Amino acid sequence: MRSNSFQVLINLFMKFPGIGSRQARRFAYYLLEQDTSVIQQFILALQNLKQEVAQCPDCFRFFARKTSIGERCEICSDTDRDRSLLMIVEKDADLENVRKADVYTGLFFVLGGLVPILDEAPETKVRSRQLKAYLTRLMKEGNLKEIIIAVSANPDGDHTANYLHELCAPFQDTGLKITELGRGLSTGSELEYSDRDTLKSAITNRH
Numbered sequence: 001m002r003s004n005s006f007q008v009l010i011n012l013f014m015k016f017p018g019i020g021s022r023q024a025r026r027f028a029y030y031l032l033e034q035d036t037s038v039i040q041q042f043i044l045a046l047q048n049l050k051q052e053v054a055q056c057p058d059c060f061r062f063f064a065r066k067t068s069i070g071e072r073c074e075i076c077s078d079t080d081r082d083r084s085l086l087m088i089v090e091k092d093a094d095l096e097n098v099r100k101a102d103v104y105t106g107l108f109f110v111l112g113g114l115v116p117i118l119d120e121a122p123e124t125k126v127r128s129r130q131l132k133a134y135l136t137r138l139m140k141e142g143n144l145k146e147i148i149i150a151v152s153a154n155p156d157g158d159h160t161a162n163y164l165h166e167l168c169a170p171f172q173d174t175g176l177k178i179t180e181l182g183r184g185l186s187t188g189s190e191l192e193y194s195d196r197d198t199l200k201s202a203i204t205n206r207h
């Protein structure tokens with residue numbers, strides 16, 4: 001296949017998380033086999049995505065604009081949420097799973113990734129600057145009492161937790177507590193896929 005668009009598509013798919021060249025090629029062939037109407041649906045969804053979805057300036061999660069009246073997402077603008085707790089998660093899917101389980105009532109922050117162990121510039125891999133700015137704002141507000149580090153239980157997750165402890169340390173002078181999720185059994189290995197009971201015990205047993 002020597003089509004330019006075909007190659008462009010493959011290159012774009014290869015940028016997706018966890019997708020290699022072989023899978024990218026399969027996706028491109030899959031699209032070739034589809035009716036024009038299906039392709040139109042793709043084009044429309046891609047065109048509208050950025051207009052319909054906004055990124056929250058506080059927690060940095062993506063949310064549908066219609067679920068919030070203001071600039072902030074519906075979690076951050078919900079006055080019933082416990083503003084003494086801030087849970088730092090790796091990605092949007094983790095946040096959504098914790099939220100769905102309904103076992104946590106505090107605020108969130110989406111870090112946007114993990115810090116790989118051998119990385120020399122961690123601040124370029126995750127939202128360090130944004131987290132510091134948000135913590136500064138929350139401390140000024142005066143309600144924040146605890147930061148819960150909720151990252152995956154694997155080597156990169158552990159490394160990220162250490163990095164976050166260091167990043168949050170300057171804020172501890174003010175009596176702020178920094179905890180991590182409890183890790184019993186399979187707990188916390190993949191926040192995105194943990195069931196309600198596992199999440200509940202991980203949050204209850206945070207330390």
Ligand SMILES: [Zn+2]
Pocket residue numbers: 056057058059060061072073074075076077
């Ligand atoms: Zn938000």
